[in-house]
Amino acid sequence: MSLVKKFMTVGGATLGSRVFGFARETLMAAALGTGPMADVFYAAFRFPNLFRRLFAEGAFNAAFVPLFAKEIEANGVDGAKRFSEEVFGVLFSVLMLITIVMELAMPVLVSWIIAPGFVGDDAKFSLTVRLAAVMFPYLMCMSLTAMLSGMLNSLHHFFAAAVAPVFLNVMMISALFWALYTGSDPEVTAWYLSWSVLGAGILQLAVVYAGVRHAGMSIAFKFPRFTPNVKRLLILAVPAAVTGGITQINQMIGQAIASGKEGAIAALQYADRIYQLPLGVVGVAVGVVLLPELARALKAGFMKEAANTQNRSIEFVLFLTLPAAAALWVLSDEIIRVLYERGAFSEQNTSVVAGILAIYGLGLPGFVLIKALQPGFYAREDTRTPMRFTGISVVINTALAVSLFPLIAERGIAVAEAAAGWTNTLLLGATLYRRGHLEWEWPLVGRALRLVAAAAVMSGVLVYLLHLWAAWFTPQSPLLTQVTALGGLIAVAMVVYFGVAFAIGGANLGMLRRNLKRKPSEAAHPPEA
Known part of the structure; x- marks a missing residue:
């Protein structure tokens, strides 16, 4: 299977999850708006989500996959199975201990980390503690799920691991439908959602375990050694855990700062859900596929193949994220109005969330490039360097968020996160190049500049059409009219961008054909001289 086809496999499954995520957030906006109960639920949910990134995706996609690939190369499937069972025993025991400690310490965590702004409001504080306590075991399920997903990705079985997150959205949508059907008040709805998160974690773990069994491996529990x-x-996982959760760390900092203003946490979450679509579809796909590809090429000594794979991934990221970033900037108001503006979600809410989304759009290419650059370190078993860069970006994020929030409220949090993301990207890219692990390709630079030009032309066309179609996006317009108009704008934008990109040389059929026809054997044999 070619590199691009692998990206499409993971990206397609992730797209399905994100579409369900949109449906979930639309129902959430209608049921809770940006009111106090939305703040409470999102604050409680952010904490287990942070630890999921720290202990699950960050640690195991960065540390487990290269070591698992090394075991396969050195000792075959039996050696990889033994290694997996050793890790499973230790991971399960550590997670159980962490879960017990965190459950007992939840009031302290909420008052100092999750939502210090809730202290003094006994009702919000107490409910946040109880909801977080229900959802925190989700961490244990998702960490074990991440380990099994790393095994599947290393064995080139990508679909089960990529489709598992869909079940979180399905469970939460079911809870929301039930709450709306029974006319539940916001607090009861938040309880339904919390229990659905825990149920989804158990279901996702079952799905990937079935995938591992289908791939021909079974995991038995062994006493931790x-x-x-x-x-x-x-040694590899601790810094990788911090690095892998950089986005969540910055968002947690932003949430803590934003908790001082009612509705701010929910507004950031609604905007985050939308920019997570391109970030997830492209960024997650690139990160998941690229790491095992680089690890295997490097273990086999094929340095040129590894460098080519890295550059093609960067090219793929720019090709898809530049137009997405431009569209989020230009169409932010229309996107938020169509997706959220109904029920408890007002026109004023639309203005606030759209402003946040536009800023996130500027940071999107940087956020996704991080996913394409970090595997260049992880595949070489270097997790400390990205962790240092993560520390720098966290300092920048915190300083900007604290400085800007009093001036421009939620938008200041978004500016801080975008600036931190781009800083991290530049540090990662410059270090890879300095070490000789990233090749400078003038053709790639030229294509990137042409893609920027194509995105700019697309933006100009969208601005012109928005002026012509303004009457179709008024709050008084029927929802069907707004959806049709937004769909039309997106369709025109795609035609313009891809048409211009191919016309001026930002992309060409030969480049795509070479990537699509790339065979696995190319990573297993040295390139011809």
């Missing part, structure tokens, strides 16, 4: 392989994993 710190073998040399497990120690090596922990």
